[in-house]
Amino acid sequence: MSIVFFRLAILVAVLSAVYICLELLLKAQEESTYIDTAINGNRRSPPHVVFILVDDLGYNDVGYNAKLHGSAIRTPNIDKLASHGVILDNYYVHNVCTPTRAQLLTGRYPIRYGLQHHVIDVSQPSCLPSDEVTLADELQDVGYSTHAVGKWHLGFYKEDCLPTNRGFETFFGMYSSTMDHYTYLRHDTFPNHKISGLDLHNDTVQSFDPAWDGSGHYSTELLTREAQKVIKRHATYEKPLFLYLSYMAIHDPIQVPERYKEPYKDIIANEQRLTLAGMINSLDEGVGNLTETLKESGLYDNTIIIFSTDNGGSVQHSGNNWPFRGSKNTLYEGGVRGVGFIHSPLLPDPIKGTTSHAWIHVTDWFPTILSGLAGGDTNLTKAIDGIDVWKAIISNSTSPRKELLHSIDPISYSEPKLPGPKLTGTAALQMGDWKLLLGNICLLRDGSAGRINLANCAWYPPKESNLTFISPEEPRDKKIWLFNIARDPLEKHDLATRRPGIVKRMMGRLRVYNETAVPPWFPPRDPNSNPKYNGGVWGPWE
Secondary structure, three states: OHHHHHHHHHHHHHHHHHHHHHHHHHHHHHHHHHHHHHHHOOOOOOOEEEEEEEOOOOOOOOHHHHOOOOOOOOOHHHHHHHHOOEEEOOEEOOOOHHHHHHHHHHOOOHHHOOOOOOOOOOOOOOOOOOOOOOHHHHHHHOOOEEEEEEEOOOOOOOHHHOHHHOOOOEEEEEOOOOOOOOOOEEEEEEOOEEEEEEOOEEEEOOOEEEOHHHOOOOHHHHHHHHHHHHHHHHOOOOOOEEEEEEOOOOOOOOOOOHHHOHHHOOOOOOHHHHHHHHHHHHHHHHHHHHHHHHHHOOOHHHEEEEEEEOOOOOHHHOOOOOOOOOOOOOOOHHHHEOOEEEEOOOOOHHHOOEEEOOOEEHHHHHHHHHHHHOOOOOOOOOOOOOOOOHHHHHOOOOOOOOEEEEEEEOOOOOOOEOOOOOOEOEEEEEEOOEEEEEOOOOEEEEOOEEEEOHHHHOEOOOOOOOOOOEOOOOOOOOOEEEEEOOOOOOOOOOOOOOOHHHHHHHHHHHHHHHHOOOOOOOOOOOHHHOHHHHOOEOOOOO
16 A cells, blocks of 8 residues: 555656646746737837947946945946846956957857957058948848947948948947047047047938037937937837947046036045046936937837947956956956846846846847847858847746857967967857966057056956955966856866866867958058048048
8 A cells, every 4th residue: 555655646746747847838938928929919010129338337337236246336227227127147248349349230259250359440441341241231121220329449441331331320429449528539649640530420321421519518428319319210110220329438538527426426535436437327327318218209118128338347447347357358257247138118027127147148139139039030141159049038048058259369469379279369268167268368458569467367346345456366477277157257266277178178169260260350550541631530531
């Protein structure tokens, strides 16, 4: 009799387990059906997409992270969107501007088209190659109205390089990387002379016009107003909207109207950090104003808002990535782990207010937006590296991503020779939980030369905190690091010498990537770029 009861107990346990599994499966299917219906059902479909890209925003420079890690920064409007959306806590970008922007708009690693080294300088005859299809191109093909506001930084030496020739119907903003936040004057220095000109533009497909009347208006406020104009104009359109808003804040120069610094004047003593906090305050206000305009225009209920940084915070300019190691320009987590979240009324209720630990990279936005949201086809002429992660996000499940190439940059300011054939410069690859870093990854630019600065690879707490700076202890000539990111996200325990087999396997994978890489396109600066030849305005010169 005891055997019968034992078998019955096992049967009940098995049936209970099966029931639970079926319940979970049905729940996941319901959530998937909910979002599919919201996007493709009775609502206007597909959804509007507003992509907000912030320049140099550190992991600990947004309120919902800052309050956990000793920072005084508060961002109530951004936090409100994030807390009613999905925070992406395992999200990666490149460690500098241009490669991140290129990957966002192409879904492809920079080694595929030669933009893997540093950023495009204002006087360089370089841009995202014209044969690279952009997200804006593809969204136009599936019926979207596409508009870009803010920082471009993908080159402009030819008209073919400009945003309105790369899939955007209109563009208001800056072609280059950085300039005065009020005058929009951008300078460049050659050996015997200095050149300068306006870098603010109001472009359409038919014309490229300087925006002289923008001078005197603070960049974050100006770009927010221009984005609001796009939304208001679109309110009566039948087409879905793709708005790419790329703020120049919080990139240096560190400037902001005094009123934005007021909330922090009794909290932050360091003047540079205080000003940066004001810049973030202005940014937060802009995000809040943009959200209100979406609501007033009747677009909000059918809009997906995606918020992202372009790289880690610049420690040199008081940005903060604590508790992670490193800064912008480095391949440590502080340089590449990005702030990001998704907000939308279209999200399934069960995932609103959650944090996703799905592994997501900036290349993933191309297929996620094009296929997952807009219903487009990602079977393009050129294979993409991004993966559609929409289902992983809305079901709070594991990402399909298995590996991530952070960087292969064969140009190094000190030209270190890495172990193995044909690998020089710096590189970083993540496979599963393992992250391999190669080369002088703490290298800083110093004019045209280079210098190693181990402090750039340290752990920097916020300047207003009582937390302790932690200095790295590695030898200056160290070239190989291996970290288990799942167990050691702060990158304090290098396992390269203890796990040589993993290093060897990952080196082999890097070589496979490297064999397919296009040589970096990083030409010398061209004096013919001088704005004096173009009416005092930076613009195409070939």
